[in-house]
Amino acid sequence: MKRTAVAASAVVLLAPLTACGGDARAGDDGTVTVTVGYQSKTINTVTAGTLLRSLGYFEKQLDALGDGRRYKVVWQDHATGAPITAQMTAGKTDIGSMGDFPLLINAARGQQLNRPTRMVSVTGYNLRGGLNTVVTAPDSKLTSLKDLKGKKVSTSVGSAADGTLVRALQRAGIDPAKDIEKLNQQPAVGASALSAGSADALSQFVAWPGLLAHQGKAKALYDGAQLNLPTFHGVAVREDFAKKHPAVLDAFLKAQAEATDYLNERPVAAAEKVAEATGLPAEVVYLYNGAHGIATFDPAIKPGLVSALKQDVSILKSAKLTGDVDVDAFVDDRYVRKALGASYAERVASAPPTPESEVWPKGAARTRTFASPEELLRHVAAHPGEVRAAYVPDATTGTFWFADKAVWVADGGKLLPFVAPATARAYAARHDGARVISYAEALERAS
Structure with missing residues (x-):
């Protein structure tokens, strides 16, 4: 049976929710509609949203089910996680991706309204909080x-x-x-x-x-x-949907894993696809989602991320946005374990790559890495007008940042980049002779 993906802007307005809204119930013609809430411009959710949608992997996985049903995927784009939670707890969205704090609010609202949800996978994360x-x-x-x-x-x-x-x-x-x-x-x-x-x-x-x-x-x-506290984005699903349509959720998580592999193996192509779909500059997408970007993408639910989620509860409680949240009950890795199979344990144990300095040459389909910020600066200085974007990791946090927007410190023969001025000044204060310099001076010194 043929499966189709339908633009949310058309379907949400025209499809009666009682027949084929987010409840994933079959319509009169037997079609099962699955509604996915995502945030196109929150680009650390792309493996469960923008990139996944553009690649068509979810629809292909549904087609491969071979269960004799017709499936229609409705993609609903939102600016933040709050409206996704509202739609999920109203029974109008089945699967949604959002950040760690919105995930906790999702859990709290679902429990409060007797529409429980479960976190079933991770999209992009940063173990120090650089997102x-x-x-x-x-x-x-x-x-x-x-x-x-x-x-x-x-x-x-x-x-x-x-x-x-x-x-x-x-x-x-x-x-x-x-x-x-x-x-x-x-x-x-x-x-x-x-x-x-x-x-x-x-x-x-x-x-x-x-x-x-x-x-x-x-x-x-x-x-x-x-x-130095992990931040991440993840995928939540309505509990009743997961129980009623486990094969559909399995198809989604397998498709997410495929999209993750695509992003990790072809980061420049993935950045270009996301840029085309969102209108964001590809250079900005790559800053976060590139080979050494601020985010690491992996669907596995790592214990350190769950621990961080538990620490987040107190912040939301102090702001009176939630009460207690049972994080252990909310996080359910059974579905993603099944979808990823034997690779799950290896994914859980994996660590983010060590960030490196990186240049994206104009007109190139690949980037070039450098052993140090000084080498990158030397290359940029020697190739004026030929660099689309240059990125360097913060000397203390490792956060990827644009080289020309970084705060630079000269320390003897070393040129060190920082995201924020305070950390640059703090480093200079601890090292005799070190001083904050401009990007232009850093280029001159490197060349």
């Missing part, structure tokens, strides 16, 4: 988190970026509830507020910080990896 960043305007005089006291900071309350902001401020001795004016805004609204000067800083998740930095509309103030 979230606090940025300021390019001409801002703010140079550290302590400078945010008394300032207006935009974030999306309940998001992973909000969690990073709260934790980072607390570590800096700032009360996030009293010492700043928090603006609860969608990412695009917050970006506009930063540009207009109505917000002094913006704390957001991928791909907003990298996008704004790439566009010259922001500069990094705080690298979330300084927290």
Whole structure:
């Protein structure tokens, strides 16, 4: 039987929810509709959303079931995880991908409304927390988190970026509830507020910080990896759907694994596909999803990520966004274990690759890696106008960042990149003779 993928914009408006909405029930013609909620521009969910959709792997896996049914996949694109949770708990979306904090809210709402959900896989993760960043305007005089006291900071309350902001401020001795004016805004609204000067800083998740930095509309103030706490995105499913349609969920998770392998094996092609589908610059997509990008992609549910999820509960409780959340009951790796088979244990034990300096030449389908930031700078200096993008890992956190947006420190013969000015200054203060220099000076020294 033929399976078809249908654009959400058409289907959501026209399909009666009672017949073929997110309940995955068969319509009058026997077609089973499966509704997938995703966030196209939250690009660490692409293996369960944007990239997966563009590759058509889920539809192919459904076609391979051979159970005599017709399947129709409805893809619903959202800006954040909150509307996906609302749709799931209303029984209108079957599977959804979102960040770690929204996943906990998903678990809490599902339990509260007697529509329980389960987290069944991971998309992209960073073991130190580098997926979230606090940025300021390019001409801002703010140079550290302590400078945010008394300032207006935009974030999306309940998001992973909000969690990073709260934790980072607390570590800096700032009360996030009293010492700043928090603006609860969608990412695009917050970006506009930063540009207009109505917000002094913006704390957001991928791909907003990298996008704004790439566009010259922001500069990094705080690298979330300084927290050294894992952040990740994952996939949730309605429990009743998983029980009623285990073969469909298995097909989804196998398709996600295929999309993950595609991204890991062909990172440049994957970045181009995601860029085409989202309108984001491919250079920004690659910053996060590239071979040495900020995110590592693997569907396996690693114990360290579950442990981090448990630590996140207290942040949401203090903000009165949830009560207690039974993380052990919410996280269910049975389905992804089955889908991945013998490779699951190896995936769980795997570690992210060591970040390296990387150049994406103009017109090239492959990138080039370098043993050190100095070597990368030497190459960039020697090939003016030939580099599409250059990336370097932060000297202390390993967070991938644009070389021309990094804060550079000269330490003897070494040239060291940092995402945020405070960490660069802290390094220079600890090393006699080291000093912060401009990108232009770093290029000159390297050449």
